[in-house]
Amino acid sequence: MDKLILSDAEWRARLTPEQYQVLRGHGTEPPGTGCFLGTHEPGTYVCAGCGNPLFRSGEKFESGTGWPSFTRPVSPDAVVEVHDRSYGMRRTEVRCARCDGHLGHVFPDGPPPTGLRYCMNSAAMRHVAEGAPLDPPGAG
Template sequence: MQTDCDNDWKAKLTAEEYNICRQKGTEAAFSGIYVDTKTEGLYLCKCCDAPLFESDSKYNSGSGWPSFWKPIQSNAIKENRDESHGMVRIEVVCAQCESHLGHVFPDGPQPTGLRYCINSASLNLDPKK
């Protein structure tokens, strides 16, 4: 069933962004605009502009998606158990608007050992001035 809220998101987001952010889709590996970005700044939620990650925590994981070893603050994101596609993963969503961001895996660099594997389409980069 379509809601007014869904219509608002469809008006604000492109079809791909809506699929990823609101319907838990995934962009193709190596297709996102932030995969190889080295620009310093803040990565914000595409839907609500909440700060999520700093460029200082971004690294090249080779996975095909922008990867970060920690969120800007622990309460910036929420984690949910995801049993879709025949596997068990931990989904990462924006704590403010619950936009789907990607997943977190325990194979990242120190000091956290975590890899936040995030869809470019769920982010906006606010470059350092």
């Protein structure tokens, strides 16, 4: 997969202020506020920054945490996991493998079959309805 590398000015022009704050500033939207929290429509969640497919709707579950949660990414190479020691915590950050945008964190307290909870920010993703063409990477 080709990496998407843009300048800060290009990212700011491409993203909404909220998307920029989450994807490029490693921010977190307040719990319970994300537009995809209660979404159950079939489809694929793609990176809002670059269009990279991230999660399928069939892997989404209600975690009760206030953020959309998934049991696994579309493929192992769709995301990158990075050790995060910010704010005095030990967590695993999840980033888009194509544009390195911050998506959220993964925790080992999810349901079977993976036991993982990919806790994502709605602002970091777009939902593409089942049957609709996925944008080519970079079209985010």
